[in-house]
Amino acid sequence: MRKLAAVLLIFAFIPFYSCRDSKEDEQEETGEEFIYEPYEEIEYVKRIFYALPSPVETAFLLKSSGAVYDEELLSKTENSGNYLTTKSKALNLGIYITDLSYVSFFDQTQESIRYMATVRELAESMGVMDAFDNRTVERLEANLNNRDVVMDIISESYMRSSAFLSENRRDAIAAMVFTGGWVEGLYLALNLADTGKNGGNGLVEHIAGQKLSLDLLMRILEENSHNSDVAELLEEMEKIYEVYGQMDAASTDLRLETGEDDKAVIVSDREVSMTQSQLRELKRRINGVRSSFVSY
Amino acid sequence: MFAAVLSLIKLLFMRPITTVLFFIITLAVSTGPVNAQCKVFAERICKVELGSYVHDGNYHAAILSEGQEAELYKTFHGGQDYRLAICGDDNLPDIEFRVMDTDRNLLYTNRDDDYNITWDISVESTEQLLISVKVPAGEGNSQGGPESGCVAIMFGFREEE
Numbered sequence: 001m002r003k004l005a006a007v008l009l010i011f012a013f014i015p016f017y018s019c020r021d022s023k024e025d026e027q028e029e030t031g032e033e034f035i036y037e038p039y040e041e042i043e044y045v046k047r048i049f050y051a052l053p054s055p056v057e058t059a060f061l062l063k064s065s066g067a068v069y070d071e072e073l074l075s076k077t078e079n080s081g082n083y084l085t086t087k088s089k090a091l092n093l094g095i096y097i098t099d100l101s102y103v104s105f106f107d108q109t110q111e112s113i114r115y116m117a118t119v120r121e122l123a124e125s126m127g128v129m130d131a132f133d134n135r136t137v138e139r140l141e142a143n144l145n146n147r148d149v150v151m152d153i154i155s156e157s158y159m160r161s162s163a164f165l166s167e168n169r170r171d172a173i174a175a176m177v178f179t180g181g182w183v184e185g186l187y188l189a190l191n192l193a194d195t196g197k198n199g200g201n202g203l204v205e206h207i208a209g210q211k212l213s214l215d216l217l218m219r220i221l222e223e224n225s226h227n228s229d230v231a232e233l234l235e236e237m238e239k240i241y242e243v244y245g246q247m248d249a250a251s252t253d254l255r256l257e258t259g260e261d262d263k264a265v266i267v268s269d270r271e272v273s274m275t276q277s278q279l280r281e282l283k284r285r286i287n288g289v290r291s292s293f294v295s296y
Numbered sequence: 297m298f299a300a301v302l303s304l305i306k307l308l309f310m311r312p313i314t315t316v317l318f319f320i321i322t323l324a325v326s327t328g329p330v331n332a333q334c335k336v337f338a339e340r341i342c343k344v345e346l347g348s349y350v351h352d353g354n355y356h357a358a359i360l361s362e363g364q365e366a367e368l369y370k371t372f373h374g375g376q377d378y379r380l381a382i383c384g385d386d387n388l389p390d391i392e393f394r395v396m397d398t399d400r401n402l403l404y405t406n407r408d409d410d411y412n413i414t415w416d417i418s419v420e421s422t423e424q425l426l427i428s429v430k431v432p433a434g435e436g437n438s439q440g441g442p443e444s445g446c447v448a449i450m451f452g453f454r455e456e457e
Contacts, residue, residue, distance in 0.1 A: 047358050049449065051370035054353040057453060061373055064455050148350070155353030156339070162355040163335040205374065209422030212371040216424075219369075254397045254423060256404060265418045266372070266403065272422070 050216040052178050055094070056155045058185035059101035065202035067192045069106040074099045075184070075294050077118040082296035086126070087229040090173045091293045093122045093161075094180025101154055102188060109144040116140050123161060126173070131161035172227035175220050179233055180293060182217055186210055186240075187290040190283040204279065208272040211244040236289055243282045247274055334359060337385065338448035345381035345414050349452025356449040362389065362442035365430045368449050369398075374421040379452040381414045382406075382429055385445025389434035396426045 053061065075095050083089045100115035120132035136157050143149040165174035186207065193203040218241060224230040252269040259265040274282075334357040343351055356368055372378055384391040390411035395404040403425070406412050429447060437443050 047360070047364075047366040049356045049366065049368040051352075051354050051356060051368055051451065053371065053373070056350065057352040057373075060350065060453065060455075061376075064375070151350055155351045158353035159339065159351070159355045160335070162353075163338070163357070166355060167335065205422075209371070209373055212422060212424040216369055216371065253401070254403060254425075259418060263377075263416065263418055264404065265420060266423060266425070267420045268423060270421050270423065 050220050052182055052213055052216055052220070053185065054155065054158055055098040055101040055181045055185070056151055056158065058098055058181070059105040060151075061206055062102065062185070062189055062192070062203075063105045065189070065206040067189065067203060069103075069108065070192060071108075071111070073188055073191050074103070074111075074115075077114050079294065079296065080118045080122050083122070084296070086173065087176060087233075088293075088296060089122055089126050090176035091180035091183075091233075093119065093126065093128075094177040094182070095184040095290075095293060096122060097154075097158060097177075098181045098184040098188070101151075104147065104150045104154060107147060112144060112150060113137075113141060119157075128161045128164050131157050131164060172224040172230050175224045175227075175230055176233060178220060179217060179237065182210075182213065183240075183286065183290050183293060187286050190279070190286055193279070204274060205272070207279070207282070208247065208274045211247055211272070214241060214244055236292065239285050240282070240289060243278060243285060246278060247272065334446040334448065337383075337446040338450065342381055342383035342448040342450050345383060346379055346450060346452035349377070349379040349454050352451045352453060354451065357446055359444055360384075360388075360429075360431045360447045361444040362431050362436065363433045364442075365428060366447065366449075368427045368429070369424060370427065370451065371422060371424050372417070372419040374419055374423075375455075377416065377418050377454050379414055379416050380427065381450045381452070382427075382447070383413050383450075384431060384447045387437075387443050388445045388447070389432050389443075391447060392430045392432055394428045394430075396428065398424055398426055400426065 075092065077096070080092065080096065083092045096115060096119045100112065100119055103111035103115055116132065116137055120137060123129075123132045136153060140150060140153050143153070161177075162174060165171070165177070189203055189207050189210075193207065214237075218234070218237065221230055221234040221237060225234050254266055254268045257265045257267050335355070338355060338357045342357075358366060360366060380393075380395075382391055382393045391413065392411065393406050393415075394402055395415070395417075396402050404415060404417075406415065409415070427449065429449060431447060434443060
């Protein structure tokens with residue numbers, strides 16, 4: 001019993017030991033007395049965040065770019081139980097959350113309930129508890145006719161799941177959820193832009209603008225590429241990156257101007273353009289990548 | 297460090313197993329809330345600052361100490377209105393933030409705005425911006441070390457008015 005206690009105690013200390021400051025290591029090696037340095041002189045590692053458009057923002061951008069609702073494009077909820085690996089669960093969780101946001105922005109109340117139930121099931125199977133719990137589903141059902149509240153519930157749940165993954169150091173899984181969500185957003189935009197029912201120009205502009213978000217997504221994937229699933233994903237996303245790399249997107253100086261009502265406006269002369277053939281190629285590749293994500 | 301752990305093991309060997317297990321469980325559990333508190337801080341305190349803007353749902357929060365900085369890259373989409381809210385725990389000094397282009401040319405700093413914790417912007421065309429957040433060096437805590445606390449960076453959006 002005492003041996004067991006000793007082993008448990010040593011394990012309890014491992015996290016503290018591995019996380020300690022490197023300066024402390026040096027001091028122990030040289031045997032010098034530890035002297036507290038003024039904290040202004042301590043060099044910290046700067047924390048870097050990359051903010052991708054969330055599923056809620058993606059759905060909002062689709063709608064404000066002139067997209068219409070097309071149920072045929074959504075990922076089928078009945079497939080959710082077929083995703084068994086961590087990678088396929090994470091990718092499809094991102095896909096379903098984007099679909100949930102999309103159906104909710106277009107006031108598809110029954111679909112919202114269905115997608116919320118699917119997201120909840122998948123999140124639970126990944127151990128992401130509390131983010132999409134019973135209370136969340138009940139709140140959603142009680143407010144189905146109030147789009148603002150519905151969007152708030154989805155954004156809150158998404159934040160909780162991201163926070164859970166981040167705080168439990170499951171960054172690689174979070175990266176895969178982000179990728180699934182981002183790919184679904186672009187898949188919807190590209191396929192909706194093609195139907196002729198939309199204000200095509202708005203959607204094309206939106207699609208072109210995703211180049212900048214893809215830059216951030218690639219950085220997130222690179223940072224997590226020690227994980228073999230993420231490394232595979234990175235290779236797959238290179239196919240999309242390649243098409244965007246051919247786009248003409250000269251950057252220009254940004255300036256801050258004051259608009260109406262003293263509103264701050266960031267202005268630039270940037271012109272991003274995509275040719276029809278680039279759009280076609282991007283659609284072909286994104287459809288291929290998305291198809292590989294939803295297959296089981 | 298190892299010597300201290302070994303002395304502790306020696307000391308605990310003299311105690312009943314229940315005491316040892318209680319100690320271990322307390323130690324393990326006590327590390328949890330340090331991280332979880334930032335989620336609660338972001339959700340309950342900082343999100344309110346977004347007002348009528350729709351929160352995008354992204355989570356960017358961390359425990360920072362006085363003198364520490366963090367950076368965030370985000371794509372802002374043309375034709376949208378955004379609100380940035382950057383909040384710090386009460387025990388931290390006023391948080392300073394700067395908004396720059398990706399070449400680090402300064403567009404805005406809240407230092408010129410009485411350290412306001414929110415900033416509303418509209419973006420004409422889709423652009424990537426860099427937001428640099430700094431907890432200035434303050435008076436420190438009672439032990440003479442830097443104060444630490446949660447800092448959350450949140451974004452809200454709405455269609456351009």
